[in-house]
Amino acid sequence: MRGDSSAGDYRKRLYDSYVTTHMKTLGDVNETGLRQAAQAYDSCFRAFLPADQGAAIAEVGCGYGRFLHWLRELGYRNTCGVDSSPEMVAHAARLGIAGVKQGDVVKFLEEHPGAFERIFAIDVMEHFKKEEVLPFLDACLSALKAGGMLVIETVNAEGFGWGRLRHGDFTHEYAYTPNSLSQLLLASGFSSPSFCPVRPFGAGWRALLRRLSWRIVEQLGRVYLHAGTSSGLINSGHILTDNLIASARRPAL
Numbered sequence: 001m002r003g004d005s006s007a008g009d010y011r012k013r014l015y016d017s018y019v020t021t022h023m024k025t026l027g028d029v030n031e032t033g034l035r036q037a038a039q040a041y042d043s044c045f046r047a048f049l050p051a052d053q054g055a056a057i058a059e060v061g062c063g064y065g066r067f068l069h070w071l072r073e074l075g076y077r078n079t080c081g082v083d084s085s086p087e088m089v090a091h092a093a094r095l096g097i098a099g100v101k102q103g104d105v106v107k108f109l110e111e112h113p114g115a116f117e118r119i120f121a122i123d124v125m126e127h128f129k130k131e132e133v134l135p136f137l138d139a140c141l142s143a144l145k146a147g148g149m150l151v152i153e154t155v156n157a158e159g160f161g162w163g164r165l166r167h168g169d170f171t172h173e174y175a176y177t178p179n180s181l182s183q184l185l186l187a188s189g190f191s192s193p194s195f196c197p198v199r200p201f202g203a204g205w206r207a208l209l210r211r212l213s214w215r216i217v218e219q220l221g222r223v224y225l226h227a228g229t230s231s232g233l234i235n236s237g238h239i240l241t242d243n244l245i246a247s248a249r250r251p252a253l
Helices: 010-014 018-026 031-050 068-072 087-095 107-109 130-143 162-166 178-187 205-228
Strands: 056-062 079-083 100-101 114-120 145-154 193-199 243-249
Touching: 010 018, 018 087, 031 068, 031 145, 031 178, 031 243, 056 068, 056 107, 068 079, 079 107, 087 100, 107 130, 114 130, 130 178, 145 162, 145 178, 162 193, 178 193, 178 243
Parallel strands: 056 079, 056 114, 079 100, 114 145
Antiparallel strands: 145 243, 193 243
């Protein structure tokens, strides 16, 4: 998240109290929250991690460092993160999560050309205004090593619950579809963008019930899209989950 005053004072004001006014309304921002977040990350992002645990990994808009904590628990030792919210950074320090710095994410990336094997932007893109998106992606490309990967999780505007997520945080500006994200990534110089849903996860009978229920909802959604499309044809890989994950690489030299 940028949150600089030039982008609008309302964002700076809200980011300055982001833990108090927003994060605590969503759940635990403590060790319990770290464990719960680790389950989600393990389900969503393990496949995108490099094999080399010494690879340089950055998270932009890292909040109070939940993702960085998970990486270090897995053994990744060359990690760092940046967030614009001073309250988030202070909370990371209280939890003993190192490597979380306060700052503007674009400036941070511009100061690290060709430095990272992976850049993760989790729940970040929706905070940018349209005119800020391409400069952010340009900065991500320049901060990646050749062949390095950018991984994005963001609000899926084709999902059933996108409006609830898009408007659930006043600092959210926009939501994306695979088509719009692909357009942006390719225009920024990334290659081979790919997309996947963020489906229900977890162990136990409740999680199993959620997964089975979602399969039914997903199939009903495809029927709805098929009926409402003039050609009668839809993409069989259409993503209907509230969030989606995008990945793309900086082309190899």
